[in-house]
Amino acid sequence: MSRETIVAGNWKLNKTVGETRQLIRELRNRLAGIDSAATVIVCPPTVALETAVDAARDTGIAVGAQNVYWETSGAFTGEVSPAMLEAVGVEYVLIGHSERRTIFGETDEDVNRKLHAVLRSDLTPVICLGESLGQREAGETEAVVRSQLGAGLEGVAPDHAGRLIIAYEPIWAIGTGKTATPEMVNDVHRLIRRTIADMFGGLAADGMSLLYGGSVKPENARSLMAEGDIDGVLVGGASLKNESFAEIVRAAP
Numbered sequence: 001m002s003r004e005t006i007v008a009g010n011w012k013l014n015k016t017v018g019e020t021r022q023l024i025r026e027l028r029n030r031l032a033g034i035d036s037a038a039t040v041i042v043c044p045p046t047v048a049l050e051t052a053v054d055a056a057r058d059t060g061i062a063v064g065a066q067n068v069y070w071e072t073s074g075a076f077t078g079e080v081s082p083a084m085l086e087a088v089g090v091e092y093v094l095i096g097h098s099e100r101r102t103i104f105g106e107t108d109e110d111v112n113r114k115l116h117a118v119l120r121s122d123l124t125p126v127i128c129l130g131e132s133l134g135q136r137e138a139g140e141t142e143a144v145v146r147s148q149l150g151a152g153l154e155g156v157a158p159d160h161a162g163r164l165i166i167a168y169e170p171i172w173a174i175g176t177g178k179t180a181t182p183e184m185v186n187d188v189h190r191l192i193r194r195t196i197a198d199m200f201g202g203l204a205a206d207g208m209s210l211l212y213g214g215s216v217k218p219e220n221a222r223s224l225m226a227e228g229d230i231d232g233v234l235v236g237g238a239s240l241k242n243e244s245f246a247e248i249v250r251a252a253p
């Protein structure tokens, strides 16, 4: 089964509009020297999305947003709709990143509303989930992941399941320098794929790209992506420098 390999950079709250333009221009030059079939996505802050799309035009680099709201328009101060993202040429959107969940109080229900809104657009959703350190130590990883999938993906039509990308990001590995071992991640990815198969059928599960995120660096990217069920990576800190991000792209099979 050949699934799309994806290397995505989540820039979080980093880079101005000017820095975004420069980073993408440099990235394009670096990637030109790399022979990789991976889909490369960058997710800059909202204000820089239009600039990012412009800088990434004809480079093969796709642009994703870090967040979205489920309403189309109206009195929702500070929010951005799927249609607004599409209108600037954004193709992907992260939903339910652990920082959205823990810092901004997003629930699985919010994730589910956002997912349905995104599926009504042409954007590709990247649903993020994963357990905390306490949950892993308590042996709750499987239950947490299953419940986040069940609630987050509730009501998704089976024929839409093929559009989903899932990013497993254990909270204890994000920004901490602690990477889950490739075997640990692959175990959880297998669990995710089995759960997806239960929910949407084996075909959807086999075709779905499952990404890992959490302290991905050039040094560990290759061994992570060598695992059969790890189809790519969602990179935070190491995506802010093109030296490291391009090396991670090079490491993609």
Ligand code: 13P
Pocket: 010, 097, 169, 173, 174, 175, 176, 177, 213, 214, 215, 216, 234, 235, 236, 237, 238
């Ligand atoms: P780090 O790569 O900085 O650990 O961040 C991972 C992440 O949260 C990507 O979404």
